[in-house]
Amino acid sequence: MIAGYRCPRDGRTSPAADLNWHCPDCGSPWDLDHSAGRVDQDQLASRPASLWRYAEALPLNDPSISLGEGFTPMVALDERVSAKLDFLMPTLSFKDRGAAMLIEAANRLRPERVIADSSGNAGTAVAAYAARAGLSCTIYVPATTSAKKIEQVRAHGAEVMIIDGDRETTARAAQWGADQPGTFYASHVYNPYFLHGTKTYGYELWESYGGRLPEVIALPVGNGTLVLGVALAIEELVDHGLLDRRPRLVAVQTEVVAPLARAHREGLIELPAGYATSAETIAEGIAIADPARAPQILAAIERSGGDIVTVADAEVAAAQQDLAARGLYVEATAGACWAAVRHAERAETDEDQLGWQLLADQEVVVPLCGAGLKSGLASVQT
Template sequence: MIAGYRCPRDGRTSAASELAWRCPDCGGPWDLDFTAGVVEHDQLPQRVNSLWRYAEALPLVDPKISFGEGRTPLVSITDRLSVKLDYLMPTLSFKDRGAVMLLEAARRLRPARVIADSSGNAGTAVAAYAARAGLPARIYVPASTSAKKIEQVRAHGAEVMIIDGDREATATAAQQAADEDGSFYASHVYNPYFLHGTKTYGYELWEDLGGRLPEVVVLPVGNGTLVLGVALAIAELVDHGLTDQRPRLVAVQAESVAPLARARAAGLTELPPGYAHGAETITEGIAIAEPARAEQILRAVDESYGDIVTVDDDEVRAAQRDLAGRGLYVEATAAACWAAVRHAEQTDDGQLGWRLLRDHETVAPLCGAGLKTGLA
């Protein structure tokens, strides 16, 4: 028996074995019906050197499909700024954190097929772990997806469905397939097992900093899987008395696709229907016009006393090259947070997010390898 699902809006529950990928009443994404246990910091050095070392906090234990993901380096750039090299993962992106948890759940349920939609990185991670689990996978991607990412998905043996249209059209096509009997929708957006994988990013920061957390964590946000995972980790660590620090979250969006930043600036707590539309940007991984967990993302940022900022493509290109010049070769989306850090240092803009990035101890993730796309 594995943990089932609970709707955060109306309390509806569903057993994981039912393969219901969303709440049938409200249509929204599930949370997990699971309570994390206490992770003792002094016990960690004797444990497996992967994200599975935080066993008490994870909804699954004794994984059969792990590649040793997690425990990525935290590298100091200045006295105040550090980067976490999450592109040093088995499939070269942070999405492995969530995908291994999600596909371990799928392995135990033995569905007829695994369905996923992605702009690239989540799809490659799902394809790799599905192959490891011995499950057939079908990955839906927008036509604009990097050819190198599509090649990687196919190399892992998954069927690739290329969809003409934006990220939302791709999700719609995948969800139609997910409604077929026997389909496990390995959605990094709708399935909360993914968030309980990405929360290990926060646990690793806590461990690497000696049982504390940084003042500010800056994170890219499209569908919000890393923002929500980190917020979940912070809440668990604080609730268990393992830290009294609550880092302020600064989320970063592409200027051309920034529904969450616009909503926050307008004082909204959720996105009205049709509030935003997709546009072209080199940061394909965060180009999400209608994130399904928008309300949760906005609440997580607000409760941390953080903010949402935007960067344009020129800033991202410059940041990508700046990182490469420092020996860190990442894809464009992964450079978005570094672009925000650079913007903050170069401006006297009084917006809260820029002030937080300018004045406080900050950790930024580098989420995807440059080998996936090349320089933008």
């Protein structure tokens, strides 16, 4: 038996074996019906250097398909800002955290097929771990997805379905497939096992900082899987008496696709119908016009006392170049948080917005969450 699902809106439950990918009553993404145990910090030094070292907190243990994911290094970018190098994962992005947990669950259920939709990184991670598990896999991607990411998905043996249209159109196509019998929808958005993988980012920070967390954790946000994973880790650490001060979460979106930043600024707790529109941005990994978990993301930012800021594509491209000059070759989306820090440090920023204040003078960690080899250096037409 593996942990089943619970709807965060109406409390309905469903066994994981039923392969329901969302609540049939309200359509909400599931939460996991699981209570994390307390991690014993004194025991960690003797454990494997992977995300599975936090066994007490995880819904699954004794993995059969691990590729050694997690426990990524940190480096200083300046005297107060550090970067966590999640692009050094097996498939070169932080999505391996969630995919390892998600496909471990699928492997125990042994469905006829696994499908997922992605702008690239989640798709490559799911394809790799599905290959490791010997599961048939199909990945739906928008036509604008980097050719190198598509090549990587195919290299892992997955079928690629290229969809004309935006990220939301691609998701709808995959969800039609997810409704077919015997299908496990390995969605990094809808399936909560993914979030219990990404929460290990927070646990690793907590261990790296000697049982505390930095004052500010900056996180790129599109579908919010890293934001929600980190928020989940914070709640668990607080609940178990392992953390006495909550860090502030500052989420980063691009100016052209920023529904969450706008909603947060307007004091909304969810996105109204027709609220957001799609647009092209070099930060394809966070170009999500209508994130399915928007209410949870907004609540997590509010609970942390944080904020959501936006950066221009030109700033993201410049940050990517700056990181490369420092020896860190990451994709454009991975430069978004560093772009926000650089923006905050400039005198012309809006001093009234909390997010800029936090990024300008607090202890900050930014995630470098995808390798530059996946898409190359970005350029912005002027």
